[in-house]
Amino acid sequence: MSLLLVLAARVFLVLRNTGKPISPVSPQRPLHTLFVLGSGGHTAEMLSLVGALNLQRYAPRYYIAAVTDSMSLTRAATLEDHLQKCALSASSSSQKPKFYQVYRSREVGQSYFTSVVTTLLAMTHALWLVVHIRPDVILCNGPGTCLPICMAGFLLKVVGVKWVVIVYVESIARVKKLSLTGLLLYKLGVSDQFFVQWSQLKARFPNTIYMGRLM
Amino acid sequence: MGTSRDKGRVFVTVGTTLFDALVKEVDSQECKQVLASHGYSSLLIQLGRGSFLPTKSDGEDGSLKVDYFTFAPNLADYISSSALVISHAGSGSIFETLRAKKPLVVVVNDLLMDNHQRELAEELADKKYLLCASPSSLVHVLRSMDLQSLVPYPPSTPFALVNTLDAFLGFSESYSST
Numbered sequence: 377m378s379l380l381l382v383l384a385a386r387v388f389l390v391l392r393n394t395g396k397p398i399s400p401v402s403p404q405r406p407l408h409t410l411f412v413l414g415s416g417g418h419t420a421e422m423l424s425l426v427g428a429l430n431l432q433r434y435a436p437r438y439y440i441a442a443v444t445d446s447m448s449l450t451r452a453a454t455l456e457d458h459l460q461k462c463a464l465s466a467s468s469s470s471q472k473p474k475f476y477q478v479y480r481s482r483e484v485g486q487s488y489f490t491s492v493v494t495t496l497l498a499m500t501h502a503l504w505l506v507v508h509i510r511p512d513v514i515l516c517n518g519p520g521t522c523l524p525i526c527m528a529g530f531l532l533k534v535v536g537v538k539w540v541v542i543v544y545v546e547s548i549a550r551v552k553k554l555s556l557t558g559l560l561l562y563k564l565g566v567s568d569q570f571f572v573q574w575s576q577l578k579a580r581f582p583n584t585i586y587m588g589r590l591m
Numbered sequence: 592m593g594t595s596r597d598k599g600r601v602f603v604t605v606g607t608t609l610f611d612a613l614v615k616e617v618d619s620q621e622c623k624q625v626l627a628s629h630g631y632s633s634l635l636i637q638l639g640r641g642s643f644l645p646t647k648s649d650g651e652d653g654s655l656k657v658d659y660f661t662f663a664p665n666l667a668d669y670i671s672s673s674a675l676v677i678s679h680a681g682s683g684s685i686f687e688t689l690r691a692k693k694p695l696v697v698v699v700n701d702l703l704m705d706n707h708q709r710e711l712a713e714e715l716a717d718k719k720y721l722l723c724a725s726p727s728s729l730v731h732v733l734r735s736m737d738l739q740s741l742v743p744y745p746p747s748t749p750f751a752l753v754n755t756l757d758a759f760l761g762f763s764e765s766y767s768s769t
Contacts, residue, residue: 397758397760397761398759398761403760403761403762407760416607416682417681417683417684417685420682420686420687421682425749425752425753427749428748428753429753430757430762433757433760450664513760543756545752547682548686549707549708549711551710553707553710555707568759569755569759571752585752585755587751587752587754587755588747588749588752589747590749591682591686591690591746591747
């Protein structure tokens with residue numbers, strides 16, 4: 377009983393600090409960053425974001441994609457190769473990126489009954505990966521694959537292992553309504569920064585940030 | 592072949608989806624006639640997970656040359672070497688085509704359950720970056736299409752978002768590009 381109370385207090389405390397900037401001073405080291413690649417257009421958007429980052433600040437980089445999506449990790453590896461070649465001066469300091477695959481909660485057309493089992497499996501796998509990587513930042517943009525990863529990151533905050541900054545960018549395909557994943561993260565208040573790519577969405581969901589489009 | 596009004600190839604893509612309604616529609620005599628009347632000489636169709644196979648044609652009888660394939664690891668080369676792209680409404684295909692500065696007709700799959708893709712296609716069509724159709728209206732849209740009315744898509748950059756993120760994480764504002 378008292379354990380539950382402590383847990384509830386922790387959740388409350390973490391939620392209260394969510395969305396507050398990390399620190400007024402510049403971090404002394406690069407941030408371990410985990411990118412969740414959502415397949416297809418989602419992956420294209422995320423890689424566009426990766427290409428614009430100052431890579432000395434976001435290192436080492438970890439990429440996660442669904443087990444059923446082999447294309448995304450190949451595309452990320454191609455981009456990383458290209459970026460390494462461009463950043464000739466920094467080649468000695470940069471660590472090699474790492475790539476992981478995660479089980480999906482639910483495949484298209486899967487029944488709701490078996491979904492319960494596969495969701496539990498996917499959540500356990502996501503938690504294991506996040507504990508293993510222990511990222512400073514999680515960057516994701518949907519679809520559902522990123523939900524267990526974000527929850528695992530949140531859990532790390534709650535138990536006090538690490539403060540993981542969770543950043544969600546709603547897909548450019550969402551013009552008027554948030555995706556289910558986006559809506560859940562928005563309502564739960566789990567993400568520290570929630571970007572949208574259309575001003576119409578910012579108008580409807582005031583706690584989002586509109587900073588133009590990724591594509 | 593080689594007539595002065597040969598505009599080149601039309602590329603049809605469904606990405607990794609199953610969209611036989613689109614493949615059937617572009618394979619129809621009516622659609623091929625409309626494309627030929629605009630001056631296009633060939634049609635290349637990427638089928639994705641669909642099972643409907645179009646009729647191949649070598650175009651020797653003066654009609655449209657038709658060929659197809661299922662998947663390719665990278666569609667960028669097909670897009671950049673085509674004169675017109677007809678695509679499903681996936682954001683990957685849409686932005687790849689817009690960034691390649693190719694005229695684009697997006698066909699929305701109206702059989703999809705949660706069809707949020709319509710939102711994006713219609714928003715971009717409102718801004719005249721592309722033309723939007725459904726399988727049933729495709730022939731009509733192609734017949735009346737005026738590519739001169741399209742506006743080039745202004746490529747967006749992620750730098751404003753990246754600067755906001757950097758500031759949030761405590762990095763100083765100044766961004767040193769690599």
